[in-house]
Amino acid sequence: MTDRIDPQAVGARYAEWFIRGPRGVAMRFLFSRRGLWVINTPYRRILAAARIGPRDRVLDLGCGIGNLLIALAERIVFDQPPVGVDVSPAIIELGRSEVRRAGMENRIVLQAAGADRLPFPSASFDVAISSHVLKHLDDAALATALGEMARVLRPDGRFLLWEFARSPLSAPLFWSARLSGLPPPFLLRDEDALRQALSTAGFDRIARITTGPFLMPPVPRIALLARRMEA
Numbered sequence: 514m515t516d517r518i519d520p521q522a523v524g525a526r527y528a529e530w531f532i533r534g535p536r537g538v539a540m541r542f543l544f545s546r547r548g549l550w551v552i553n554t555p556y557r558r559i560l561a562a563a564r565i566g567p568r569d570r571v572l573d574l575g576c577g578i579g580n581l582l583i584a585l586a587e588r589i590v591f592d593q594p595p596v597g598v599d600v601s602p603a604i605i606e607l608g609r610s611e612v613r614r615a616g617m618e619n620r621i622v623l624q625a626a627g628a629d630r631l632p633f634p635s636a637s638f639d640v641a642i643s644s645h646v647l648k649h650l651d652d653a654a655l656a657t658a659l660g661e662m663a664r665v666l667r668p669d670g671r672f673l674l675w676e677f678a679r680s681p682l683s684a685p686l687f688w689s690a691r692l693s694g695l696p697p698p699f700l701l702r703d704e705d706a707l708r709q710a711l712s713t714a715g716f717d718r719i720a721r722i723t724t725g726p727f728l729m730p731p732v733p734r735i736a737l738l739a740r741r742m743e744a
């Protein structure tokens with residue numbers, strides 16, 4: 514069992530990171546639509562694996578300031594607005610202003626919610642995505658969150674996740690977190706651990722997606738596409 518990570522504390526650290534001073538300006542750029550090429554360099558290739566189309570209702574878990582949903586909505590006119598949730602209400606507020614700045618206030622919904630209790634009925638989404646979030650969940654929280662993802666996805670719905678991999682090559686992540694002075698608590702997992710957690714939660718047909726390199730930080734990621742099992 515991993516040490517407990519407090520989700521509210523993680524959200525509060527991110528909010529502090531995003532809001533205060535010159536570091537806040539840099540973080541808001543990096544996590545914005547414009548910064549995607551820097552911190553989420555191959556996001557287009559990864560998203561393509563889920564074959565998202567206009568009829569899909571999409572959920573982004575741990576959406577930050579809405580960067581991926583804005584990028585998706587630039588390319589796809591969805592029948593129903595995609596929804597992003599983040600544990601930090603302050604980050605959701607920042608995200609709403611990013612969405613307004615992109616002129617998409619009627620096309621994207623952002624709301625504050627933790628991964629442990631998603632405020633949606635069962636089977637209400639076709640696709641769920643989650644980028645660089647699961648490292649902030651301890652083992653118990655990961656099991657709960659994946660159970661919630663399985664609940665809110667319709668049977669055969671797709672869940673696309675990507676995250677830093679547990680690997681000797683990931684050491685720079687720990688240094689950069691230290692240098693930032695404000696690392697939100699996190700723990701890294703290997704592919705087997707994520708696959709196991711997905712299977713236990715009710716996902717099957719789990720496939721690895723080849724991500725290609727990321728600019729910042731240049732450490733390996735794991736990307737997996739899983740299907741919500743038929744009931």
Ligand SMILES: C[S@@+](CC[C@H](N)C(=O)[O-])C[C@H]1O[C@@H](n2cnc3c(N)ncnc32)[C@H](O)[C@@H]1O
Nearest residue numbers: 520524527575576577599600627628644645649
């Ligand atoms: C590294 S950022 C990733 C943001 C965005 N997904 C991206 O890839 O640019 C992690 C985000 O996950 C959110 N988060 C962390 N733990 C969470 C939880 N338990 N429930 C919902 N959101 C969470 C944080 O508040 C933060 O905004």
